[in-house]
Amino acid sequence: MRVLLVGVSLVLACSKPARRELDLDLIKITGEGKLRTDTVGDTVHETATFVLVDAENTGREGAFVTLAGDLADGSGHAIGEFKATSLWIPPGESRTFALVDRERKARPEARAAKILVRQATIPSEPPAAYVDQIREIVDNGNLVVQGVLHNDAKRPGQIVVIASFHAADGRPMTRPFTIQRVAAGATQAVQFVSTPGAKHGTIYVGDTAY
Secondary structure (H helix, E strand, O other): OHHHHHHHHHHHHHHOOOOEEOOHHHEEEEEEOOOEEEEEOOOOOEEEEEEEEEEEEOOOOOEEEEEEEEEEOOOOOEEEEEOOEEEEEOOOOEEEEEEEEOOOOOOOOOOEEEEEEEEEEEOOOOOOEEEEEEEEEEEOOEEEEEEEEEEOOOOOEEEEEEEEEEOOOOOEEEOOEEEEEEOOOOEEEEEEEOOOOOOEEEEEEEEEEO
């Protein structure tokens, strides 16, 4: 019996599919905001330098895309690095990344961000949590974006829901988020309101925990 179990384990291990990667050239950095220094974090609030960056998946398959990079001074020398951050990007769509100084420090001498596409992993199936039925409404000079959050998993989940708002020139402006607990197989309405000046907004899912 012990030998049989070992044999089964070996077969299962050998049959596990290899991880597939999307060609990194298919991920395009399409928009980058100005470096900012402000409060970051959801539970522990710290002051750190960060940048909002748009990445587009021009491929035919969705992928979990990881961006990283460096903070540079006026001479182009690296003075810090961003913490690597991953988001699911469906084919033909873009997402706004918030890249924060890895040490969560304020870098007043930073003048530029050097962005690197580190990885683009294609999962065996798309994420179970997603947002659809997205619509934009102008309300007293602000942009309201609404959508429906789905949790298609068989377990309840803690889901980070992110909105990104862009100016008329396509520059990312803000990226608010909230954490929602959604029951298995359930849906939930979500809504975000922009700061003044936003011309486009969308909503998508960040990290999930089940």
